[in-house]
Amino acid sequence: MTPMDTSTATPDSAAGHPVVELDGIRMSFGGNVVLDDVTLPVRPGFTGLIGPNGAGKTTCLNVISGYLRPDQGDVRLGGRSVVGGSAHQIARLGVSRTFQTPRLIPHLSATENVLTGAGRHYRGGHLSELFGLPAARRDERRLRGQARDLLETFGLGEHPGRAASRFPIGSQKIIEVARALLNEPRLLLLDEPAAGLGAEDVDRLVTGLTDWAADRDAAVLIIEHDLELITRLCPAVAVLHFGRIIQSGAPADVLRDPVVVEAYLGADFAAGD
Amino acid sequence: MSEPGRATATTTHTEDPTMVTAGAEAVTEPSAHAVGRTKGLVAVVALLLLFAAPFVLNSYLLFVLNLTLVYAVATLGFNLLVGWSGQIGLAHAALFAIGAYGSAIAMEQGVPFLVTIPLVGLAAGGLAVLIGFPAIRLTGFFLAIATLALGMAIVELLKGARAVTGGGGGLNVEVFTLPGINGSASTYFVTLAVAAVAFFLVRRSLIGRFGRTLQAVRHLGQLSGSLGVSALRYRLIAFGLSGFIAAVAGSLYGQLQTFVFPAMFEMNLLVPMLVMVFVGGAGSHWGPLIGAAFAVVLIELFQDLGDLQAIAYGVVLMVAIAVLPGGLVSLFATFRDSRLVGRLLARRTASERSEVRA
Numbered sequence: 001m002t003p004m005d006t007s008t009a010t011p012d013s014a015a016g017h018p019v020v021e022l023d024g025i026r027m028s029f030g031g032n033v034v035l036d037d038v039t040l041p042v043r044p045g046f047t048g049l050i051g052p053n054g055a056g057k058t059t060c061l062n063v064i065s066g067y068l069r070p071d072q073g074d075v076r077l078g079g080r081s082v083v084g085g086s087a088h089q090i091a092r093l094g095v096s097r098t099f100q101t102p103r104l105i106p107h108l109s110a111t112e113n114v115l116t117g118a119g120r121h122y123r124g125g126h127l128s129e130l131f132g133l134p135a136a137r138r139d140e141r142r143l144r145g146q147a148r149d150l151l152e153t154f155g156l157g158e159h160p161g162r163a164a165s166r167f168p169i170g171s172q173k174i175i176e177v178a179r180a181l182l183n184e185p186r187l188l189l190l191d192e193p194a195a196g197l198g199a200e201d202v203d204r205l206v207t208g209l210t211d212w213a214a215d216r217d218a219a220v221l222i223i224e225h226d227l228e229l230i231t232r233l234c235p236a237v238a239v240l241h242f243g244r245i246i247q248s249g250a251p252a253d254v255l256r257d258p259v260v261v262e263a264y265l266g267a268d269f270a271a272g273d
Numbered sequence: 274m275s276e277p278g279r280a281t282a283t284t285t286h287t288e289d290p291t292m293v294t295a296g297a298e299a300v301t302e303p304s305a306h307a308v309g310r311t312k313g314l315v316a317v318v319a320l321l322l323l324f325a326a327p328f329v330l331n332s333y334l335l336f337v338l339n340l341t342l343v344y345a346v347a348t349l350g351f352n353l354l355v356g357w358s359g360q361i362g363l364a365h366a367a368l369f370a371i372g373a374y375g376s377a378i379a380m381e382q383g384v385p386f387l388v389t390i391p392l393v394g395l396a397a398g399g400l401a402v403l404i405g406f407p408a409i410r411l412t413g414f415f416l417a418i419a420t421l422a423l424g425m426a427i428v429e430l431l432k433g434a435r436a437v438t439g440g441g442g443g444l445n446v447e448v449f450t451l452p453g454i455n456g457s458a459s460t461y462f463v464t465l466a467v468a469a470v471a472f473f474l475v476r477r478s479l480i481g482r483f484g485r486t487l488q489a490v491r492h493l494g495q496l497s498g499s500l501g502v503s504a505l506r507y508r509l510i511a512f513g514l515s516g517f518i519a520a521v522a523g524s525l526y527g528q529l530q531t532f533v534f535p536a537m538f539e540m541n542l543l544v545p546m547l548v549m550v551f552v553g554g555a556g557s558h559w560g561p562l563i564g565a566a567f568a569v570v571l572i573e574l575f576q577d578l579g580d581l582q583a584i585a586y587g588v589v590l591m592v593a594i595a596v597l598p599g600g601l602v603s604l605f606a607t608f609r610d611s612r613l614v615g616r617l618l619a620r621r622t623a624s625e626r627s628e629v630r631a
Contacts, residue, residue, distance in 0.1 A: 065499060087498025097499050105492045108485065115482070116489045119501035122482060130478045140481060183501065 017079075018043050019187050019219035020064060020095075025073035027059055027243075034059050035070070036243040042187065046213070046220045048230035048251065051240035052263065057223045058100070060240070061189045064221075065097050066090040077187065092120045096180035097189035102172040106165035110156060110175050113164045114147035117179035143182070150178040154208035170201035177205065181212055188220045194229050206232060227255065239263070323465055327458040336529070339461045341562075341569045342468045343525045348549040348561035349475055350518025355547075356555030357479060358511035359491030361417040364404050364424035365546055368516045370538035371397040372523020374431060374438055377446040377533060386449035386528070390467065393524050394517040400427075401516020402509055409508035412494075424543070432535045443534030446527040460528045467525060471518060476558050487511060488556075544586040545572060552593045554600025563601045 018041035027035035034056045040049075049057050062068040064075055066087040075083050082090050096117065104113045121143060128136040151157045154174045156167075164172060173193060180188055194202050206229065213220060224230050230237055231251045238248035241263040247254050254260055327335055351365045375393035380386055404423050408416055431438050438444055451459040478484065489497045490507045497504050527533050545568045553564020571589065575582045597603065 067495075067498070086503070087495070088501050088503040091499050091501035099496065099499075103493050103496055105485070105488045108488065112485055116485050116500055116502075118482075119486075126478065126483050129481050129483060130474055132477060136481075179500070 016043050016217075018076075019078065019217075020221075021074075021076045022060065022064070023074045023076065025060075025063055025070045025075070027056070027063060027068060027070045034243050035063070038073070038240070038243070038245055040238055040245055040248070042219045042221050043236070044217045044219050045236070046209075046222060046234040048234035048237035049221055049223045049240060050225070050227065050230060050237060055240040056243045057240055058191055061097060061191055061221070061223065064090075064187070065095055065189060091183065094183065094186040095189065096183040096185035096187070098173070098176045098180050098191055098193060100191050100195065102169065102176045104164040104172055104175060104179075107163050109161045110151055110164055110167065111144065111147050111160040113175055114150055114178045114182050115143060117182035118143040118147070119183070121182075121184065147178070147182055150181055150208075150212075151175070153211055154178055155204040170197040173197060174201065174205055174208070177208070186218050188218060190220065190222045190224075192223055192225065194224055194226045202226070202229060209233070227251075231255075320465075320469055324462070327461055332457060335457060335461055337569060337573075339457070339464055339529050341565050342461075342464045343522050343529060344546075344549060344565035344568060345562045346464075346468050346471050346525065347519055347522035348546060348553065348565050349471055350515040350522065351546055352550050352553070352555060352557070352561050353475065353479075353487075353518070354511050354515035355550050356557065356560070357484065357487040357491065358508055360408070360508055360511065361413070361420075362404070362408060362512060362515070363417050363421040363543060364401070364427065365515065365519050366538045366543040367424035367427035368397045368401055368519035369523040369526065369542070369546075370428060370431060370533075370535070371400060372520030372525075373446075373527035373530075373533045373538075374444065374523075375520065376524035377444050377527050378437060380447045380449075386447075386524075387463070390521055390524050393520040397520030397523075398513045398517035401519075402513040404516075405509045405512030408512065409505050421543075425539075428535050428538050431538075438535075441535055443532055446531050446533060448528060448531055460525070463528070464525045467521060471521065472562070475518075479558065491556075540583040541586075544583050544590065548586055548590050548593065551590060552597070552600055554602035557600060557602040560600050560602045567601065 020042045022038050022040040022042075025035050025038040026033070038056070038060065040060070049060065051057055059068065063070050066082065066085050066089065069084060073083075074081050077090070077093055077095065082093065085093075105116065108116075122136075122139045124133065124135040124139055129140075148157065148160050151160055154177065156171055156174060156178070159167075164175060167175065173196065177190065177193060180190075193205055197205065209220065210233070220233075222230065222234065234251060236249065237251045237254050239246050239254060239260050246263060247257050247260050323338075326338055330338065347365070347369050354360055354362050354365070372393045375396055376386065376389040379389040379392060384392070404420060408420050408423075411419055432441050434440070448456045449459060449463065450456050451462060454462065479487070486497075486502055486507055489500055489502055490504045493500070493504075495504055497507075530537070548571065549561060549564035549568045551564070552567050553560030553562070571586070575585050578585055593600070599606070
């Protein structure tokens with residue numbers, strides 16, 4: 001279906017069954033085709049999704065995470081179709097995501113914000129919390145500990161009690177990543193995680209993500225304009241252009257491809273001149 | 274991806290970091306345990322003092338205190354809906370009326386008063402969920418209008434169902450008395466007990482996962498789906514709980530007033546209820562109590578204004594939201610923070626001094 005067979009271009013490290021598969025996704029808004037026959041397997045490890053603005057990258061994430069229902073095609077999570085499932089159901093199947101602009105609860109602490117991502121890992125219900133049962137307290141203690149550990153992983157362990165809105169925007173984006181990870185996702189969707197981050201924050205992000213992913217089978221799909229970050233993290237990358245996947249494979253090969261250079265980098269160079 | 278409450282008054286304080294800090298600070302600070310114990314001790318002492326009130330206060334002051342507690346419970350439910358889940362649902366006064374009427378009517382049928390409290394709670398909770406079904410898909414202005422209309426329809430029904438409710442003329446409420454204690458003191462003790470339990474339980478669930486989830490729904494709207502949270506489900510839960518609590522408070526209100534009539538539950542109640550939420554501090558833990566105390570004083574002041582009352586409350590509401598977006602509780606937070614800052618400064622100068630000495 002794709003112009004190039006992805007399996008031959010995928011390096012060995014990214015082999016394995018895809019965690020999520022987009023299969024022939026077509027999506028249009030009022031006659032405006034945004035995604036046109038997009039087929040994309042996302043395997044364990046890091047996969048980059050790049051392309052010029054307006055190519056349909058965020059729309060892809062919205063389709064996977066259940067915010068948009070595609071006109072055609074299928075989304076399979078672990079081989080099972082999730083099209084038509086609502087966002088919270090898909091999240092509970094182990095799909096986490098972040099947003100381009102961080103969406104935190106401003107007056108709650110960093111730890112509390114991360115904890116909002118723990119939903120499906122509470123064993124007890126709200127009633128056991130209401131009546132203060134030991135099981136509820138254990139849940140809270142365990143997950144609070146994990147939330148703090150995640151903040152540590154990302155180098156934000158210093159101020160776990162500080163209100164989210166008092167963190168700089170880069171740190172807020174990282175808190176959001178930590179929140180997504182507390183869901184213990186098998187698929188993590190990151191929408192421009194490095195945009196607006198300083199070099200130091202980018203390093204925190206990369207270290208935290210690689211630490212987290214090291215002993216897991218999870219797949220991470222990253223939309224990012226920072227190609228250096230993509231090259232650093234992702235053994236596989238796919239290029240979206242006008243709603244179509246025009247190339248995919250190892251970043252070194254993909255970024256050298258004349259078609260990609262013209263579609264993506266060429267446009268940038270032209271703009272720069 | 275709409276955001277509930279964005280276009281309404283609640284926005285004013287959503288960005289204010291000083292607002293709802295109680296939930297976060299109690300558990301994340303290192304000295305949380307000691308702080309928690311002190312707070313618990315304060316609560317117990319306050320409760321004991323309140324239990325002594327009927328022995329020291331005259332009947333008027335006892336009535337005022339009782340009324341404050343009834344409104345505080347009602348506002349506890351309203352605040353859950355408006356402040357925590359971010360939905361301006363305006364059927365609260367009507368659900369409060371359901372509690373007052375329901376309890377009185379059930380007592381006429383021979384149901385003991387204490388049994389009517391959970392019964393009217395469940396009935397109004399169920400009704401609130403029904404109101405919630407269409408309402409949770411609306412936000413801001415449309416949500417307010419839709420629930421306001423439903424609330425007014427309920428009050429009209431109370432007027433119309435003359436055979437059961439006595440119509441516009443009202444209904445006498447049989448007063449429950451504890452053995453060996455006079456009527457007004459009995460009513461007060463029951464109110465105090467219910468208020469204490471309600472505040473304890475609501476605070477405990479809001480301080481933890483449930484409160485966080487409601488706030489995620491409020492601040493992220495549909496995007497809270499990405500956290501595995503069904504925004505619609507939690508909006509509906511907030512409706513149901515607020516309705517339950519409203520009716521419980523209403524049943525206590527009936528006992529206190531001993532006579533109920535539909536006009537008690539119209540705008541002249543709904544607007545002060547909003548004042549209680551916003552002046553106390555929407556989305557706070559103790560705001561309902563402070564807001565209720567404030568409103569009771571206000572109600573006394575505005576008593577003689579007649580039809581102008583609702584307008585007067587409206588003005589107070591607007592001024593409160595404009596001047597003090599975090600409500601009166603935010604003043605305490607500001608005060609505490611400044612004191613904390615003061616103490617930290619003192620500590621630093623102390624350590625600097627010791628360094629100098631060494």
